[in-house]
Amino acid sequence: MNTLPTTEEQNQQHHQNDFNFDHFMLEDFSFEPVPQPKQPLQETKEPKNKQVLPSSLASLELLSHYGSRFKRVEKQNISHSVETCVSTPQKLSTEEIIRLAGARYIQHSTQWHDDVCMPMHPYGFGFGILSEEENRDVELAQFLLAAAERVGCQQFERASVLLFHLQWNPSGGGGSPVQRVVFHFAQALLERIKRETGGGKVAVNKSENNNEERELIGNLISDTKKAVICHQKIPFNQVMQFAGVQAIVEQVAFQTKIHLINLDIGCGVECTTLMQALAERNERQVELLKITAIGLKGKTELEKTGKRLVNFAESLNLPFLYKVVYVTNIIEIKVEQFDIEDNEAVAVYCPIILRTMVSDSDSLEHLMRVIRKIRPTIMIVLELEANHNSPSFVNRFIEALFFYAAFFDCIETCMKEDYECRVTIEGILSEGIRSIVAMEDGERKVRNVKIDVWRRFFARYRMVETTFSESSLYQANLVAKRFACGDFCTVGKNGKCLIVGWKGTPIHSISAWKFL
Template identity: 55%
Template sequence: MEVEEANPISTVEYGGAHLLKDQPISNDVILDEFHFDSVFPPTELAQIPTRDPSSLASFELLRKYGNGFKKLKGEIILSDKSAHESTPAVSHRLSTEEIMRVAGARYVQFPTQMSDDYLMPGHPFGFALSAAGLSEDETRDVELAHLLLAAAEKVSYRQYDRASRLLLRCEWISSAKANPVQRVVFRFAEALQERIEKEIGRATGKGVFEPNIDEIFQGFIISSHLPFLTVYKQIPFTQILLFTGIQAIVEKIAFQRKIHLIDIGIRCGVQWTILMQALAERRDCPIELLKITAVGSTGIEETGKRLANVAESLNLPFSFKPVLLPDMNDVKDELFETEDDEYVIIFAPHILGTMISRPTCLENLMRVIRNLYPSIMVVIETEANHNSPSFLNRFIEALFFYSAYYDSFDTCLKQYDADRMRMETVFGDAIRNIVAEEGAERNIRNVTMDVWRAFFARYRMVEIGFSEAALSQASLVVKRFACRSSCTIDKNGKCVIVGWKGSPIHSLSLWKFR
């Protein structure tokens, strides 16, 4: 990996993890007009054949996922893609995403092996799965996922009667309380049925569906709500992102005495006590002031009081300013009081992606950030493509993404069943929005880092690499978790990608402005 030099000499312990500390090391643009379609272009990964609706032979997106199955029983996927090694695989139950890959591969190979839209019992399809080493339970799960894919294809061709028959079978077999494959199928089948009801103009009886976007993304950042706190403690994704990002900030402010941190979308803010601890222990360059400007809609004042108490206990010069914004459309330059001698840091955790459906709002926020002349900007986002205008492409991308996430829930939250179910309900809302909604109502529109790079380039932002110390921080965090063998850390260019068994989940990137 190509990284910047860093010299870790000690650690600060917080919550069982360690934050690496480095020795101090020396170290007006007119924006183009923003066009949503050019920055977040329609991602057509595959064209569905119109002359043969029953076949997915040319559906390359599904083929891409299905082809990944050839590795599953023959290799162990390591955290560093540059160091992959082939080792004999031990017999294990396939993960949720692996089941979906098998189903995808089989659906590409056998798209028409149906009788009245149902898989035929005793068909060679099932024998082929058994011959491949799948257990009886795994074979049933693959066939269930196969049914779901068939239903999604029928929906894409507006064959709603046939799709509904398939979905009835899916809903009969699957359950929100069964194994993870069945739970994923249950959520996606529910979303497909809702899409059908909307398309044919039939009331669902569920009322207007308006997902709580803030609640959906709370699962990725520390929250005081018990289910989200359990996710933070038991699943490594959030801790990796936060500790690695804070490590990068500590390195960049080694010689700075006045630091202004602007957290866009702060919640309980406990992560900043780590930064406070590191600053309080500085001896060569004592801190004159740590200022935090917190942007949010509710509860910011309590967050400020807690952080002020921590700062006082550390004898750290500190100020806190809450910026209450019920709607990010209202963000303005004058809300942020910056000084010329401050080192300004922008921290944007899972906030930009929530505005993709509102391009004017996103453009305005980026212009405000640009006008603040920040020294660095830390961005955390979901690493997935849920913004394709092609319904079927979007469905498949979401199916594999949430299969990986549900698999992590099943592995890491075994002792927290109530919290897991709550989180899966929240994620179910996101699935319904991606699958069932279109237009302005479809506001879960995650995009990948490659798309963000194109977007940030419009604001003359330059990506910065992470140091060895920051990457070591990520590795230290992973080692604290029992599921460390399943959590992967890769690099995409200069950004860090945190994943589950090789499937990308979240990205962490660092930027400066030219």
């Protein structure tokens, strides 16, 4: 691992901190505004007589927001797109199927006004390019889009009729990735209908006592075998991990006492990578590496992680200290709990945890104030690069559909031989879908926002984004290519941060920050 120290110019621009936090949260932790349709769909009751709905380009605004993905829907362009995709051994990706379904739905939206079934073979152009399964998948996605539009219009009976056509679809474990995505979104729509109508009319194949997303992730981490398989097969975590660790190593290159604060340590895999990199330093050997984990729950698992890290440090002959700061709520965290010494170089690692606090402004603001008082040498932030926070239900649905379509495609590609692990991960993704589609307002505890929103938020604390070095970018790309499916994992840049995606669809962002 290349750990040569690098230098970079310090950005001395000071950011203003003169606006209300609650106002900021409402404006910035929400979807970017889209043009309002000329004929907004505001129907709240089922009409006595069936009426032709306005075009989906008006009601499904986000389909047009995707720009080039949907603008070229003429016969020759769609035909060329499909021919290009199927001329290679690779089948159409899950997102491409959804994209074709969206183009089809936009073109023929008026034919759905009576909730009639569309032709079995998409496009009606008379070419048999798609396989029978792909044709069926496109049709399923069209029914899903039509149902979502009607749910957005509060036309719940019509939506239920459309969702009835999806009930044959296999449960989360079987079928193509498109069928599984459609299944989970359809179940979430059914739950939303049940909530909106007061229950009883719509049967939901989902336990009311299902664990939340974070708890499911915790269960996966506690199953070491599954966690290791997922880490070894899915490239995202390792790509971000190596890029982030490289950035930390470069920032502490001249320090001998290093303190890593990990806000969500899990199995601590990124910690072992950091330990190995520090142990390999030829100059300025490390006198002490301290790792402090934040413990909200799961004391046993945190202790197991600590034991593994202690044993690994001993095998490297690396001076090491592990500590857990146990709190019941983020609001209880205090600077004094970290026992920071004057001669320590502190790094903060935030692995996909801040999104869980977006809906809890007090906790998020408190955490950032504590981190600012600590003034770490560097803060690494990993987050989902997605916007699932729109006040418009249909917009939120479409954003989530494309994001999760890409994620399910990744799981299918990377874990074909690991059925149990795939089902476990898709169960976690399903809970995220349920939160986005079936719930509203305070019920949604996890909010995903993109890097531009985080930049505006961090600016309040006079945080300056730093560029990842060429070495960090090299590490990220090198790790991605080591995976069997690595050619599909993309690593790009958005300003100074890195964007990790799947077949061009952004999935994660990783950014590095300093405090002025």
